[in-house]
Amino acid sequence: MVNIKRLGVLLGMVLISTTLWAAENPVITMQLLSYYTYMPASDAYSDYMLPSLSLSIASPRSGNVRGEVVLKTPYTSLTSGSATTIVNDILNKAYFKARFPSFRLTAGKTRLSWGDGILFNAGDVLYGSSDTSVSLTQAELRSETGWMTSINYPMGFFSFAEAVILPSIDTHASHMGAGFRYYTNVGNTKVEAGYLTSYETERLHKPYVAMQGNIGPDWYMASSLSIPQSGDIATETKESWLISGGLYHLQDLGNDKTLSLRLEFLTRPFGNWELTSQSDSDCALLLYPEIVYTPSSSLSWSLRSIISPLDLSCNITAGVSWSVFEGFTAVGYLSSPFGDSSDLFSWNAATSAVSLVIGASWIF
Amino acid sequence: MSKKILTLLFALILLILPSTLFAITAEEIVKSMDALATYDTSYSTGSIQTTDRFGTKESTFKAWTKGTSESLIEFTSTAERGQKILRTKGSLYLYYPDAEELIRLQGAALRQSVLGSDLSYEDMTEEKTTLNDYTVTLDGSEVYNGHDCYILTLTAKTRQVAYPIQKVWVDKETYVTWKGEYSTSQGRLLKNMEVLSVMQVADRTIPKETKIDDAMKQDSSTMMTFDTLQINVSLDANLFSLENLTW
Numbered sequence: 001m002v003n004i005k006r007l008g009v010l011l012g013m014v015l016i017s018t019t020l021w022a023a024e025n026p027v028i029t030m031q032l033l034s035y036y037t038y039m040p041a042s043d044a045y046s047d048y049m050l051p052s053l054s055l056s057i058a059s060p061r062s063g064n065v066r067g068e069v070v071l072k073t074p075y076t077s078l079t080s081g082s083a084t085t086i087v088n089d090i091l092n093k094a095y096f097k098a099r100f101p102s103f104r105l106t107a108g109k110t111r112l113s114w115g116d117g118i119l120f121n122a123g124d125v126l127y128g129s130s131d132t133s134v135s136l137t138q139a140e141l142r143s144e145t146g147w148m149t150s151i152n153y154p155m156g157f158f159s160f161a162e163a164v165i166l167p168s169i170d171t172h173a174s175h176m177g178a179g180f181r182y183y184t185n186v187g188n189t190k191v192e193a194g195y196l197t198s199y200e201t202e203r204l205h206k207p208y209v210a211m212q213g214n215i216g217p218d219w220y221m222a223s224s225l226s227i228p229q230s231g232d233i234a235t236e237t238k239e240s241w242l243i244s245g246g247l248y249h250l251q252d253l254g255n256d257k258t259l260s261l262r263l264e265f266l267t268r269p270f271g272n273w274e275l276t277s278q279s280d281s282d283c284a285l286l287l288y289p290e291i292v293y294t295p296s297s298s299l300s301w302s303l304r305s306i307i308s309p310l311d312l313s314c315n316i317t318a319g320v321s322w323s324v325f326e327g328f329t330a331v332g333y334l335s336s337p338f339g340d341s342s343d344l345f346s347w348n349a350a351t352s353a354v355s356l357v358i359g360a361s362w363i364f
Numbered sequence: 365m366s367k368k369i370l371t372l373l374f375a376l377i378l379l380i381l382p383s384t385l386f387a388i389t390a391e392e393i394v395k396s397m398d399a400l401a402t403y404d405t406s407y408s409t410g411s412i413q414t415t416d417r418f419g420t421k422e423s424t425f426k427a428w429t430k431g432t433s434e435s436l437i438e439f440t441s442t443a444e445r446g447q448k449i450l451r452t453k454g455s456l457y458l459y460y461p462d463a464e465e466l467i468r469l470q471g472a473a474l475r476q477s478v479l480g481s482d483l484s485y486e487d488m489t490e491e492k493t494t495l496n497d498y499t500v501t502l503d504g505s506e507v508y509n510g511h512d513c514y515i516l517t518l519t520a521k522t523r524q525v526a527y528p529i530q531k532v533w534v535d536k537e538t539y540v541t542w543k544g545e546y547s548t549s550q551g552r553l554l555k556n557m558e559v560l561s562v563m564q565v566a567d568r569t570i571p572k573e574t575k576i577d578d579a580m581k582q583d584s585s586t587m588m589t590f591d592t593l594q595i596n597v598s599l600d601a602n603l604f605s606l607e608n609l610t611w
Contacts, residue, residue, distance in 0.1 A: 027442055061438075061446060066611075099611060113465040140463055154607035158452075183606075188454065190468050214470035249471075252526070255554050255580050296581070297414060326421040327443050363443045 029054040033137075033331075033359035040348045050075070054092070067096035067108075093145055104152040111145045112164060114181055114194060115210040115244075116220035118142075119288045119306070120266035122242035123210035123222030125179070125196040126164075130242055130266055131280050132344065136304040136317035137333045137357055159184035166198060175199035179206075189213040203229040217249035217261075238270040239282065246288075257295050264288040277342040278311045285309055298323040306345070313339025313346065327364050333357040390502035393514055394494050396539040397532075400568060403595040405430050410590040411441075417583045432493065434604045450609045459609045466610055494518065497525050508533045508542050520549070527554060538562075538569035553579040566595050 031052045038045050051073070058068040074081070074089030081089070095108025115123015119141050120130060127144040134141050150164040159182075166177030181194025190212040197205050208224035226240035227233065246264035253259055264287070271284035278284070287307040294300045300321050307314040317335040324330055336354040337345040346352050411424045423444055429435040433453045439445065446461035456469045494500075498518035506515055513533040520528040527546035534541050544557035560573040570593055578584040602608055 025442070027445060058445070061440075097611070104607070104611070111464045113463060143463060152607070152610075154602075154605065157602075157605040157607075160606060188470070212468055216471065218470055254548065256578070296416075296584075298416060298418075323421070324418050326419070 027056040027058070027363065029056075029361060029363045031359065031361040033357050036356040036358075037353040039351075039353045041350050041352060056093075064099040065096060068110075069094045102153070105149070106152070107149045109145055109147050111143070112148065112150060112162075115192065115208060115222040115224075116212050117222060117244050117246055117264060118262065118290070120244040120246070120264045120286065121210075121222055122224045122244040122266065123192065123194075123208045125194070125206040125208050125224050125226075126166075130244070132283075132286065132306050132308075132315070133280070136306070136315070136335065137319060137331070155182075155184070162194075164196075169199065202231070205229065217247045219245070219247050221245040239268070241269050243267050243269065256297060258293075260290075260292040260294070262288075262290040264290075273310065275310055277340070278308050278313075278344040280344065283308060283310070283344060308339070308344040311339065311343040313337070313343035315345045328360065328362045330360045331357070332359075388514075390500040390514075390516055391495060393502065393516060393534055393539070394498075394500050394518070397534055397541060398494055400539045400570070402432050403429060405597050405599050406593065406595045407597050407599070408590050408593040409440075410588065410592075413587040413589070415583065415585045415587070416581075428599060428603055430599060430604060436604055436609070448609050450604060450606075452604065457606065457609055464610075466606065497521055498530070503531075505536070506533065511540075511542055512536045513542060535569070540569050540571060555579060563590070563593065565593050568595070 033050045033052075034047065035050060036045075036047045052075075053073045055071045056068060057070075059066050069091075070093035071090055072092040074086050091109060093108075093110050095106055095110040098105045112126055113124070114126055115121040115129070117124070117129060119134065121142070122130065124142070127142065127146070129142050147167050148164050150162060153161045153163075155161055161180065161182050163180040164178065166179075168175040177196065177198035179194060179196030179198075181192060183190070183192045185191070192210040193208070195205070195207045197203065205227040206224055207227075208222060210220070210222035212218065212220040221244070223241070223243045225237055225242075227237045244264065244266045246262060248260070248262045251259040251261065266286045266288075268282060268284050271282045272278060273284045285308070287309060288305070289307070290302070290304045292300055292302045302319045302321070303316070304319070305314050305316045315335070315337045317333055319331065319333040322330045334354075334356050336347075337349075337352050338347055339345040341348050406427075406429045408427045409425070410427070411422050414421045414423075422441060423439055424441045425437050425439050427435065427437045433451070435449075435451045437449045439447045446459075448459040450457040450459070454470065458467045458469065459465070460467070498520055500516055500518050503515040503517055506513055511533075513535055516532050516534060518530040518532065528549035529547040529551065531545040531547070532541045533543040540559060540562055541557075542559050544555075545553060546555040546557065547553050556577040556579055558575050558577075559571040560575055561571075562569050563572040564570075570590070572590050574588045576586045576588075600608075
């Protein structure tokens with residue numbers, strides 16, 4: 001495992017040096033957020049400041065080879081991670097793309113977005129978009145990256161096939177992952193289907209399908225299975241079945257005022273449907289409503305929530321974002337969980353907190 | 365006597381005939397306006413400047429178009445570098461390079477504001493078929509900023525347009541819309557549009573700098589500027605494809 005990660009870090013260093021040599025102007029994103037929290041379980045108040053920095057160095061957007069390195073401040077790994085984990089966190093992206101006459105090759109650390117969904121996406125078999133441990137204060141709710149080699153093969157103007165190979169998470173070549181997807185339009189509906197096999201704690205096979213269309217509002221749906229290679233295959237496959245979907249509509253309120261409405265759901269048909277406390281791993285139904293009111297081109301108010309209807313618990317985040325100057329945005333959020341102590345979202349669990357976040361980000 | 369009357373009548377008809385036979389209709393003017401903004405192919409670079417009381421924000425772009433329904437915009441300014449919009453018939457694809465994400469939009473989502481400006485994705489990549497959405501009347505003529513213009517009023521046929529009433533001043537020679545007043549169906553003024561400068565491209569007069577003021581807010585405006593515009597250029601056959609969008 002260490003060797004593979006060292007190899008990854010080494011490749012990252014090579015990519016940094018080659019990309020720096022041919023880079024366009026680097027783009028820096030700074031974010032400074034002040035957190036004021038109240039933890040009901042311990043009746044304790046706290047406040048702290050969390051700076052974050054992202055440095056993107058990209059090659060010129062011309063020619064048949066492109067690359068980018070993105071370095072980010074690590075947080076979760078700094079306190080408990082190993083050196084290689086920390087370096088891997090800092091090296092958020094490091095990849096090159098090469099465009100051949102009939103296909104495109106991408107290699108390095110980057111992201112592939114499969115399926116459809118902002119928060120819940122059953123089609124995201126690469127990284128998983130079904131858990132609830134996300135911060136609703138971020139514009140991009142899912143942003144995980146990983147090492148890979150992928151080939152994209154165009155099949156007409158609006159269709160393509162894509163294959164990906166994932167390196168082993170340890171030194172065993174048999175623990176490598178691989179997958180493919182096909183993306184096309186059938187009439188007015190986008191249809192995407194694919195398959196990934198990967199080794200996590202055991203070898204899993206993950207087929208998925210995703211669709212998107214319009215029925216007044218835009219709609220999207222995805223479904224996937226995670227089939228183990230051994231053990232109680234039928235039971236585990238049933239329990240892994242995920243279906244996600246969503247509706248999105250933008251209502252023009254006149255004079256540049258808009259109201260955007262989104263409702264997503266995630267369901268596990270063979271999950272825990274009892275009207276009792278739910279857990280993230282087998283919760284049968286989750287909802288994600290999102291309302292964003294934009295009264296002017298530089299200001300937006302948002303209300304986002306993850307709701308667990310079966311135990312009547314939720315996490316609500318209200319926010320405001322004000323694009324004051326070019327690249328400079330002031331933000332404010334108030335976030336709180338509501339629910340009993342054993343519920344999916346709990347008001348008085350040991351780590352639960354009501355948070356007020358005030359800060360700003362600057363991109364230049 | 366009767367011969368004189370007949371001669372007089374004939375002369376009168378001859379005088380009136382050209383102005384009735386050859387008078388341009390409001391619909392023909394609108395078609396000429398649309399034709400001016402429609403090219404077989406085009407490539408342009410430019411910027412969108414949004415100004416409010418806190419200052420000006422600028423986004424720069426490169427754009428390619430083919431006919432009335434295919435267009436591709438790539439943003440080149442720092443904050444949005446690499447973001448692309450591909451418009452095809454009935455669909456809009458957005459590509460965000462940071463998330464390596466390809467998003468397909470249809471329906472009302474096309475009316476989202478682009479980069480916080482007063483322009484929607486539909487405005488930037490719209491199909492120029494004004495008569496599908498509006499009925500038009502010719503209200504008269506007026507010299508505006510030294511340009512002899514037709515004055516037209518366009519009234520929306522559907523609710524699916526941003527501005528139910530548009531009053532526009534259209535150059536009689538070049539069909540450039542020098543000025544526009546965009547209102548609600550009750551006649552409340554929402555936006556003022558003014559073309560500040562034009563450029564000559566392949567025998568056409570094209571707006572170079574267009575300013576849109578928000579009538580409801582002080583010190584709020586959007587300026588769209590074309591730095592370069594080439595029309596009827598040769599474009600890669602693969603340009604308006606997902607393969608190129610995600611590159």
